[in-house]
Amino acid sequence: MLAYGYRKFGGPAVFETITQPVLEPANNQITIETLAVNLNDQDRRERLGTGTDLVLPTIPGHDVVGKVLKVGPGVTGLDIGTLVAAHAQHTYAEQVTLDSDLAVTVPNDVTPAQAASLITPGITAYKAVRYFADVQKDQTVIVQGAGSMVGMLTIQLAQRLGANVIAIAPSHFTDKLTALGVEQVVAPDRQNPVHVLADRGDVIINVSHDNTNGKDDLAMAKFNATIASFATHLPATSKSIRFQVLHPTNVISDQATLQMLFKLLRTGQLTVDIAQQLPFTLDGFIQGHTLLDEPYSGQLIVAK
Known part of the structure:
Protein backbone atom coordinates (compact mmCIF):
# COMPACT_ATOMS: atom_id res chain seq x y z
CA MET A 1 0.00 0.00 0.00
CA LEU A 2 1.31 3.42 -0.97
CA ALA A 3 1.41 6.62 1.03
CA TYR A 4 2.95 10.04 0.42
CA GLY A 5 5.07 11.76 3.04
CA TYR A 6 8.45 13.27 3.81
CA ARG A 7 11.60 12.61 5.81
CA LYS A 8 12.60 16.26 6.22
CA PHE A 9 10.87 19.64 6.34
CA GLY A 10 10.94 21.96 3.37
CA GLY A 11 9.29 22.76 0.05
CA PRO A 12 6.90 20.55 -1.92
CA ALA A 13 9.79 18.55 -3.39
CA VAL A 14 10.38 16.84 0.01
CA PHE A 15 7.42 14.55 -0.71
CA GLU A 16 8.20 10.95 -1.61
CA THR A 17 6.34 7.67 -1.98
CA ILE A 18 6.34 5.53 1.17
CA THR A 19 5.32 1.88 1.20
CA GLN A 20 3.13 0.91 4.14
CA PRO A 21 2.13 -2.51 5.47
CA VAL A 22 -1.48 -3.60 5.13
CA LEU A 23 -3.55 -1.80 7.76
CA GLU A 24 -5.71 -3.71 10.21
CA PRO A 25 -8.25 -1.89 12.40
CA ALA A 26 -8.25 -2.35 16.16
CA ASN A 27 -11.42 -3.11 18.10
CA ASN A 28 -13.20 0.23 17.64
CA GLN A 29 -11.47 1.29 14.44
CA ILE A 30 -12.20 1.19 10.72
CA THR A 31 -9.91 1.07 7.72
CA ILE A 32 -11.00 3.06 4.68
CA GLU A 33 -9.91 3.21 1.06
CA THR A 34 -9.05 6.87 0.52
CA LEU A 35 -10.95 8.59 -2.29
CA ALA A 36 -10.25 12.27 -1.58
CA VAL A 37 -8.17 14.40 0.78
CA ASN A 38 -8.32 18.13 1.38
CA LEU A 39 -5.08 20.14 1.40
CA ASN A 40 -5.03 23.09 3.79
CA ASP A 41 -2.73 25.56 5.44
CA GLN A 42 -2.16 23.32 8.45
CA ASP A 43 -0.66 20.73 6.09
CA ARG A 44 1.58 23.42 4.62
CA ARG A 45 2.78 24.68 8.02
CA GLU A 46 3.56 21.12 9.12
CA ARG A 47 5.53 20.46 5.93
CA LEU A 48 7.61 23.57 6.62
CA GLY A 49 8.18 22.48 10.22
CA THR A 50 6.44 25.60 11.57
CA GLY A 51 5.08 25.24 15.10
CA THR A 52 4.89 21.47 14.92
CA ASP A 53 6.14 18.55 16.98
CA LEU A 54 5.87 16.05 14.13
CA VAL A 55 8.26 13.12 14.29
CA LEU A 56 9.94 12.42 10.95
CA PRO A 57 9.46 10.58 8.69
CA THR A 58 5.73 11.25 8.57
CA ILE A 59 2.67 10.77 6.42
CA PRO A 60 0.76 14.05 6.74
CA GLY A 61 -2.86 14.95 6.15
CA HIS A 62 -6.01 15.39 8.23
CA ASP A 63 -9.13 15.63 6.05
CA VAL A 64 -10.17 12.39 4.38
CA VAL A 65 -13.12 10.82 2.58
CA GLY A 66 -13.18 7.15 1.67
CA LYS A 67 -15.07 3.84 1.57
CA VAL A 68 -15.02 1.50 4.54
CA LEU A 69 -12.84 -1.55 3.78
CA LYS A 70 -12.60 -3.22 7.19
CA VAL A 71 -14.22 -2.77 10.58
CA GLY A 72 -12.94 -3.77 13.99
CA PRO A 73 -14.92 -6.30 16.04
CA GLY A 74 -16.34 -3.59 18.31
CA VAL A 75 -17.69 -1.41 15.50
CA THR A 76 -21.42 -1.26 14.85
CA GLY A 77 -23.48 0.81 12.42
CA LEU A 78 -20.84 1.10 9.70
CA ASP A 79 -21.00 -1.36 6.85
CA ILE A 80 -18.29 -2.28 4.36
CA GLY A 81 -18.52 0.08 1.38
CA THR A 82 -20.05 3.01 3.32
CA LEU A 83 -18.68 6.38 2.20
CA VAL A 84 -17.40 8.32 5.23
CA ALA A 85 -15.58 11.57 6.01
CA ALA A 86 -13.36 12.32 8.98
CA HIS A 87 -10.80 14.64 10.46
CA ALA A 88 -8.05 12.14 11.20
CA GLN A 89 -4.26 11.67 10.94
CA HIS A 90 -1.88 10.45 8.22
CA THR A 91 -4.46 10.72 5.46
CA TYR A 92 -2.10 11.10 2.47
CA ALA A 93 -2.32 7.36 1.91
CA GLU A 94 -4.26 4.82 -0.13
CA GLN A 95 -5.69 3.43 3.10
CA VAL A 96 -6.30 5.11 6.46
CA THR A 97 -7.20 3.57 9.81
CA LEU A 98 -9.15 5.72 12.26
CA ASP A 99 -11.42 5.50 15.27
CA SER A 100 -14.93 4.70 14.11
CA ASP A 101 -16.49 7.48 16.19
CA LEU A 102 -14.61 10.06 14.07
CA ALA A 103 -16.37 8.94 10.88
CA VAL A 104 -19.44 10.67 9.46
CA THR A 105 -21.47 9.05 6.68
CA VAL A 106 -21.43 11.09 3.47
CA PRO A 107 -24.83 11.45 1.73
CA ASN A 108 -25.15 9.82 -1.70
CA ASP A 109 -25.59 13.14 -3.50
CA VAL A 110 -22.42 14.69 -2.05
CA THR A 111 -19.22 13.84 -3.95
CA PRO A 112 -16.03 12.77 -2.16
CA ALA A 113 -14.32 15.98 -3.31
CA GLN A 114 -17.15 18.16 -1.98
CA ALA A 115 -17.20 16.31 1.32
CA ALA A 116 -13.42 16.55 1.75
CA SER A 117 -13.46 20.29 1.03
CA LEU A 118 -15.84 20.88 3.94
CA ILE A 119 -14.02 19.07 6.73
CA THR A 120 -11.52 21.47 8.32
CA PRO A 121 -12.80 24.70 6.71
CA GLY A 122 -16.42 23.84 7.46
CA ILE A 123 -15.81 22.78 11.05
CA LEU A 246 -10.88 30.45 17.79
CA HIS A 247 -9.57 27.02 18.72
CA PRO A 248 -10.58 23.35 18.48
CA THR A 249 -13.47 22.52 20.80
CA ASN A 250 -15.80 19.59 21.38
CA VAL A 251 -18.60 21.71 22.84
CA ILE A 252 -20.08 21.14 19.40
CA SER A 253 -18.61 17.87 18.12
CA ASP A 254 -16.87 17.68 14.76
CA GLN A 255 -19.19 14.83 13.82
CA ALA A 256 -22.38 16.78 14.55
CA THR A 257 -20.92 19.76 12.70
CA LEU A 258 -20.11 17.72 9.60
CA GLN A 259 -23.56 16.14 9.57
CA MET A 260 -25.14 19.61 9.57
CA LEU A 261 -22.75 20.89 6.88
CA PHE A 262 -23.50 17.95 4.60
CA LYS A 263 -27.23 18.56 5.05
CA LEU A 264 -26.84 22.24 4.13
CA LEU A 265 -24.70 21.36 1.11
CA ARG A 266 -27.05 18.72 -0.30
CA THR A 267 -30.09 20.99 0.13
CA GLY A 268 -28.43 23.90 -1.68
CA GLN A 269 -28.07 26.07 1.43
CA LEU A 270 -24.27 26.02 1.26
CA THR A 271 -21.79 26.06 -1.59
CA VAL A 272 -18.15 25.03 -1.73
CA ASP A 273 -15.42 26.42 -3.95
CA ILE A 274 -13.01 23.77 -5.23
CA ALA A 275 -10.15 25.46 -7.04
CA GLN A 276 -8.47 22.32 -8.38
CA GLN A 277 -8.83 18.57 -8.12
CA LEU A 278 -5.45 16.89 -8.47
CA PRO A 279 -4.59 13.21 -9.07
CA PHE A 280 -3.94 10.91 -6.11
CA THR A 281 -0.27 10.42 -7.01
CA LEU A 282 3.09 11.68 -5.80
CA ASP A 283 3.01 14.35 -8.51
CA GLY A 284 -0.50 15.32 -7.43
CA PHE A 285 0.58 15.96 -3.84
CA ILE A 286 3.68 17.87 -4.96
CA GLN A 287 1.59 20.00 -7.30
CA GLY A 288 -1.02 20.58 -4.59
CA HIS A 289 1.56 21.76 -2.08
CA THR A 290 3.18 23.95 -4.72
CA LEU A 291 -0.21 25.66 -5.08
CA LEU A 292 -0.52 25.91 -1.28
CA ASP A 293 2.69 27.97 -1.28
CA GLU A 294 1.17 30.49 -3.70
CA PRO A 295 -1.87 32.79 -3.53
CA TYR A 296 -4.91 30.77 -4.60
CA SER A 297 -8.67 30.90 -4.41
CA GLY A 298 -10.81 27.93 -3.48
CA GLN A 299 -10.01 24.53 -2.02
CA LEU A 300 -7.32 22.13 -3.24
CA ILE A 301 -8.38 18.47 -3.37
CA VAL A 302 -6.34 15.38 -4.21
CA ALA A 303 -8.68 12.62 -5.33
CA LYS A 304 -8.89 9.29 -7.13
Whole structure:
Protein backbone atom coordinates (compact mmCIF):
# COMPACT_ATOMS: atom_id res chain seq x y z
CA MET A 1 0.00 0.00 0.00
CA LEU A 2 1.31 3.42 -0.97
CA ALA A 3 1.41 6.62 1.03
CA TYR A 4 2.95 10.04 0.42
CA GLY A 5 5.07 11.76 3.04
CA TYR A 6 8.45 13.27 3.81
CA ARG A 7 11.60 12.61 5.81
CA LYS A 8 12.60 16.26 6.22
CA PHE A 9 10.87 19.64 6.34
CA GLY A 10 10.94 21.96 3.37
CA GLY A 11 9.29 22.76 0.05
CA PRO A 12 6.90 20.55 -1.92
CA ALA A 13 9.79 18.55 -3.39
CA VAL A 14 10.38 16.84 0.01
CA PHE A 15 7.42 14.55 -0.71
CA GLU A 16 8.20 10.95 -1.61
CA THR A 17 6.34 7.67 -1.98
CA ILE A 18 6.34 5.53 1.17
CA THR A 19 5.32 1.88 1.20
CA GLN A 20 3.13 0.91 4.14
CA PRO A 21 2.13 -2.51 5.47
CA VAL A 22 -1.48 -3.60 5.13
CA LEU A 23 -3.55 -1.80 7.76
CA GLU A 24 -5.71 -3.71 10.21
CA PRO A 25 -8.25 -1.89 12.40
CA ALA A 26 -8.25 -2.35 16.16
CA ASN A 27 -11.42 -3.11 18.10
CA ASN A 28 -13.20 0.23 17.64
CA GLN A 29 -11.47 1.29 14.44
CA ILE A 30 -12.20 1.19 10.72
CA THR A 31 -9.91 1.07 7.72
CA ILE A 32 -11.00 3.06 4.68
CA GLU A 33 -9.91 3.21 1.06
CA THR A 34 -9.05 6.87 0.52
CA LEU A 35 -10.95 8.59 -2.29
CA ALA A 36 -10.25 12.27 -1.58
CA VAL A 37 -8.17 14.40 0.78
CA ASN A 38 -8.32 18.13 1.38
CA LEU A 39 -5.08 20.14 1.40
CA ASN A 40 -5.03 23.09 3.79
CA ASP A 41 -2.73 25.56 5.44
CA GLN A 42 -2.16 23.32 8.45
CA ASP A 43 -0.66 20.73 6.09
CA ARG A 44 1.58 23.42 4.62
CA ARG A 45 2.78 24.68 8.02
CA GLU A 46 3.56 21.12 9.12
CA ARG A 47 5.53 20.46 5.93
CA LEU A 48 7.61 23.57 6.62
CA GLY A 49 8.18 22.48 10.22
CA THR A 50 6.44 25.60 11.57
CA GLY A 51 5.08 25.24 15.10
CA THR A 52 4.89 21.47 14.92
CA ASP A 53 6.14 18.55 16.98
CA LEU A 54 5.87 16.05 14.13
CA VAL A 55 8.26 13.12 14.29
CA LEU A 56 9.94 12.42 10.95
CA PRO A 57 9.46 10.58 8.69
CA THR A 58 5.73 11.25 8.57
CA ILE A 59 2.67 10.77 6.42
CA PRO A 60 0.76 14.05 6.74
CA GLY A 61 -2.86 14.95 6.15
CA HIS A 62 -6.01 15.39 8.23
CA ASP A 63 -9.13 15.63 6.05
CA VAL A 64 -10.17 12.39 4.38
CA VAL A 65 -13.12 10.82 2.58
CA GLY A 66 -13.18 7.15 1.67
CA LYS A 67 -15.07 3.84 1.57
CA VAL A 68 -15.02 1.50 4.54
CA LEU A 69 -12.84 -1.55 3.78
CA LYS A 70 -12.60 -3.22 7.19
CA VAL A 71 -14.22 -2.77 10.58
CA GLY A 72 -12.94 -3.77 13.99
CA PRO A 73 -14.92 -6.30 16.04
CA GLY A 74 -16.34 -3.59 18.31
CA VAL A 75 -17.69 -1.41 15.50
CA THR A 76 -21.42 -1.26 14.85
CA GLY A 77 -23.48 0.81 12.42
CA LEU A 78 -20.84 1.10 9.70
CA ASP A 79 -21.00 -1.36 6.85
CA ILE A 80 -18.29 -2.28 4.36
CA GLY A 81 -18.52 0.08 1.38
CA THR A 82 -20.05 3.01 3.32
CA LEU A 83 -18.68 6.38 2.20
CA VAL A 84 -17.40 8.32 5.23
CA ALA A 85 -15.58 11.57 6.01
CA ALA A 86 -13.36 12.32 8.98
CA HIS A 87 -10.80 14.64 10.46
CA ALA A 88 -8.05 12.14 11.20
CA GLN A 89 -4.26 11.67 10.94
CA HIS A 90 -1.88 10.45 8.22
CA THR A 91 -4.46 10.72 5.46
CA TYR A 92 -2.10 11.10 2.47
CA ALA A 93 -2.32 7.36 1.91
CA GLU A 94 -4.26 4.82 -0.13
CA GLN A 95 -5.69 3.43 3.10
CA VAL A 96 -6.30 5.11 6.46
CA THR A 97 -7.20 3.57 9.81
CA LEU A 98 -9.15 5.72 12.26
CA ASP A 99 -11.42 5.50 15.27
CA SER A 100 -14.93 4.70 14.11
CA ASP A 101 -16.49 7.48 16.19
CA LEU A 102 -14.61 10.06 14.07
CA ALA A 103 -16.37 8.94 10.88
CA VAL A 104 -19.44 10.67 9.46
CA THR A 105 -21.47 9.05 6.68
CA VAL A 106 -21.43 11.09 3.47
CA PRO A 107 -24.83 11.45 1.73
CA ASN A 108 -25.15 9.82 -1.70
CA ASP A 109 -25.59 13.14 -3.50
CA VAL A 110 -22.42 14.69 -2.05
CA THR A 111 -19.22 13.84 -3.95
CA PRO A 112 -16.03 12.77 -2.16
CA ALA A 113 -14.32 15.98 -3.31
CA GLN A 114 -17.15 18.16 -1.98
CA ALA A 115 -17.20 16.31 1.32
CA ALA A 116 -13.42 16.55 1.75
CA SER A 117 -13.46 20.29 1.03
CA LEU A 118 -15.84 20.88 3.94
CA ILE A 119 -14.02 19.07 6.73
CA THR A 120 -11.52 21.47 8.32
CA PRO A 121 -12.80 24.70 6.71
CA GLY A 122 -16.42 23.84 7.46
CA ILE A 123 -15.81 22.78 11.05
CA THR A 124 -13.80 25.96 11.68
CA ALA A 125 -16.43 28.23 10.11
CA TYR A 126 -19.43 26.55 11.76
CA LYS A 127 -17.97 26.70 15.26
CA ALA A 128 -16.80 30.28 14.73
CA VAL A 129 -20.31 31.41 13.77
CA ARG A 130 -22.48 29.26 16.04
CA TYR A 131 -20.34 28.90 19.17
CA PHE A 132 -17.53 31.43 19.46
CA ALA A 133 -19.26 34.45 17.87
CA ASP A 134 -22.83 33.30 18.64
CA VAL A 135 -24.14 35.26 15.65
CA GLN A 136 -27.71 36.54 15.94
CA LYS A 137 -30.30 37.80 13.45
CA ASP A 138 -29.86 41.38 12.19
CA GLN A 139 -26.35 41.77 13.59
CA THR A 140 -23.70 43.35 11.39
CA VAL A 141 -20.97 40.72 11.03
CA ILE A 142 -17.59 41.73 9.58
CA VAL A 143 -15.55 38.79 8.24
CA GLN A 144 -11.78 39.27 7.93
CA GLY A 145 -10.11 36.76 5.60
CA ALA A 146 -13.36 36.44 3.67
CA GLY A 147 -11.68 35.21 0.48
CA SER A 148 -10.56 31.92 2.02
CA MET A 149 -12.72 28.81 2.07
CA VAL A 150 -13.22 29.30 5.81
CA GLY A 151 -14.20 32.91 5.18
CA MET A 152 -16.71 32.08 2.45
CA LEU A 153 -18.33 29.40 4.58
CA THR A 154 -18.41 31.79 7.54
CA ILE A 155 -20.26 34.31 5.39
CA GLN A 156 -22.87 31.80 4.25
CA LEU A 157 -23.46 30.42 7.74
CA ALA A 158 -23.84 33.91 9.24
CA GLN A 159 -26.28 34.88 6.48
CA ARG A 160 -28.40 31.78 7.22
CA LEU A 161 -28.85 33.15 10.74
CA GLY A 162 -30.13 36.45 9.34
CA ALA A 163 -26.97 38.52 9.87
CA ASN A 164 -25.88 41.37 7.60
CA VAL A 165 -22.40 40.42 6.44
CA ILE A 166 -19.54 42.69 5.37
CA ALA A 167 -16.53 40.95 3.81
CA ILE A 168 -12.88 42.02 3.88
CA ALA A 169 -10.70 40.44 1.20
CA PRO A 170 -8.40 41.47 -1.69
CA SER A 171 -10.17 42.92 -4.73
CA HIS A 172 -9.75 39.78 -6.87
CA PHE A 173 -12.26 38.05 -4.54
CA THR A 174 -14.92 40.73 -5.02
CA ASP A 175 -16.95 38.91 -7.69
CA LYS A 176 -17.09 35.66 -5.68
CA LEU A 177 -18.09 37.48 -2.51
CA THR A 178 -20.69 39.60 -4.27
CA ALA A 179 -22.19 36.41 -5.71
CA LEU A 180 -22.65 35.17 -2.14
CA GLY A 181 -24.85 38.19 -1.47
CA VAL A 182 -22.70 40.01 1.07
CA GLU A 183 -23.86 43.51 1.99
CA GLN A 184 -20.47 45.15 1.30
CA VAL A 185 -17.00 44.05 0.17
CA VAL A 186 -13.99 46.06 1.34
CA ALA A 187 -10.71 45.33 -0.45
CA PRO A 188 -7.59 46.32 1.55
CA ASP A 189 -5.65 46.81 -1.70
CA ARG A 190 -8.09 49.61 -2.58
CA GLN A 191 -9.43 50.94 0.72
CA ASN A 192 -8.41 50.95 4.36
CA PRO A 193 -10.97 48.72 6.09
CA VAL A 194 -10.45 50.50 9.40
CA HIS A 195 -11.40 53.84 7.87
CA VAL A 196 -14.38 52.45 5.96
CA LEU A 197 -15.75 50.23 8.74
CA ALA A 198 -14.85 52.05 11.96
CA ASP A 199 -17.26 51.13 14.80
CA ARG A 200 -19.57 49.22 12.39
CA GLY A 201 -19.46 45.62 13.57
CA ASP A 202 -21.63 43.93 16.15
CA VAL A 203 -19.48 40.88 15.50
CA ILE A 204 -15.98 40.64 14.01
CA ILE A 205 -14.92 37.17 12.86
CA ASN A 206 -11.27 37.15 11.82
CA VAL A 207 -10.33 33.87 10.12
CA SER A 208 -7.10 35.23 8.63
CA HIS A 209 -3.82 33.83 9.93
CA ASP A 210 -1.98 36.91 8.60
CA ASN A 211 -3.84 39.68 10.46
CA THR A 212 -4.11 38.64 14.09
CA ASN A 213 -2.77 41.56 16.14
CA GLY A 214 -6.35 42.59 16.92
CA LYS A 215 -5.87 46.32 16.41
CA ASP A 216 -7.95 46.51 13.22
CA ASP A 217 -10.64 44.24 14.66
CA LEU A 218 -11.01 46.55 17.65
CA ALA A 219 -11.25 49.63 15.43
CA MET A 220 -14.11 48.11 13.41
CA ALA A 221 -16.02 46.82 16.43
CA LYS A 222 -18.85 48.66 18.12
CA PHE A 223 -18.94 49.02 21.89
CA ASN A 224 -20.09 45.72 23.44
CA ALA A 225 -19.20 43.85 20.23
CA THR A 226 -17.96 40.28 19.97
CA ILE A 227 -14.57 39.57 18.36
CA ALA A 228 -13.71 35.97 17.42
CA SER A 229 -10.18 35.53 16.07
CA PHE A 230 -7.13 33.29 15.87
CA ALA A 231 -5.32 36.02 17.85
CA THR A 232 -4.44 35.06 21.42
CA HIS A 233 -5.26 38.49 22.88
CA LEU A 234 -6.42 42.00 22.03
CA PRO A 235 -4.60 45.30 22.58
CA ALA A 236 -5.76 47.40 25.53
CA THR A 237 -9.02 49.19 24.79
CA SER A 238 -11.70 51.28 26.45
CA LYS A 239 -14.38 49.41 24.51
CA SER A 240 -16.34 46.70 26.23
CA ILE A 241 -15.56 43.66 24.07
CA ARG A 242 -16.43 39.97 24.29
CA PHE A 243 -13.27 38.34 22.95
CA GLN A 244 -13.19 34.71 21.83
CA VAL A 245 -10.08 32.84 20.65
CA LEU A 246 -10.88 30.45 17.79
CA HIS A 247 -9.57 27.02 18.72
CA PRO A 248 -10.58 23.35 18.48
CA THR A 249 -13.47 22.52 20.80
CA ASN A 250 -15.80 19.59 21.38
CA VAL A 251 -18.60 21.71 22.84
CA ILE A 252 -20.08 21.14 19.40
CA SER A 253 -18.61 17.87 18.12
CA ASP A 254 -16.87 17.68 14.76
CA GLN A 255 -19.19 14.83 13.82
CA ALA A 256 -22.38 16.78 14.55
CA THR A 257 -20.92 19.76 12.70
CA LEU A 258 -20.11 17.72 9.60
CA GLN A 259 -23.56 16.14 9.57
CA MET A 260 -25.14 19.61 9.57
CA LEU A 261 -22.75 20.89 6.88
CA PHE A 262 -23.50 17.95 4.60
CA LYS A 263 -27.23 18.56 5.05
CA LEU A 264 -26.84 22.24 4.13
CA LEU A 265 -24.70 21.36 1.11
CA ARG A 266 -27.05 18.72 -0.30
CA THR A 267 -30.09 20.99 0.13
CA GLY A 268 -28.43 23.90 -1.68
CA GLN A 269 -28.07 26.07 1.43
CA LEU A 270 -24.27 26.02 1.26
CA THR A 271 -21.79 26.06 -1.59
CA VAL A 272 -18.15 25.03 -1.73
CA ASP A 273 -15.42 26.42 -3.95
CA ILE A 274 -13.01 23.77 -5.23
CA ALA A 275 -10.15 25.46 -7.04
CA GLN A 276 -8.47 22.32 -8.38
CA GLN A 277 -8.83 18.57 -8.12
CA LEU A 278 -5.45 16.89 -8.47
CA PRO A 279 -4.59 13.21 -9.07
CA PHE A 280 -3.94 10.91 -6.11
CA THR A 281 -0.27 10.42 -7.01
CA LEU A 282 3.09 11.68 -5.80
CA ASP A 283 3.01 14.35 -8.51
CA GLY A 284 -0.50 15.32 -7.43
CA PHE A 285 0.58 15.96 -3.84
CA ILE A 286 3.68 17.87 -4.96
CA GLN A 287 1.59 20.00 -7.30
CA GLY A 288 -1.02 20.58 -4.59
CA HIS A 289 1.56 21.76 -2.08
CA THR A 290 3.18 23.95 -4.72
CA LEU A 291 -0.21 25.66 -5.08
CA LEU A 292 -0.52 25.91 -1.28
CA ASP A 293 2.69 27.97 -1.28
CA GLU A 294 1.17 30.49 -3.70
CA PRO A 295 -1.87 32.79 -3.53
CA TYR A 296 -4.91 30.77 -4.60
CA SER A 297 -8.67 30.90 -4.41
CA GLY A 298 -10.81 27.93 -3.48
CA GLN A 299 -10.01 24.53 -2.02
CA LEU A 300 -7.32 22.13 -3.24
CA ILE A 301 -8.38 18.47 -3.37
CA VAL A 302 -6.34 15.38 -4.21
CA ALA A 303 -8.68 12.62 -5.33
CA LYS A 304 -8.89 9.29 -7.13
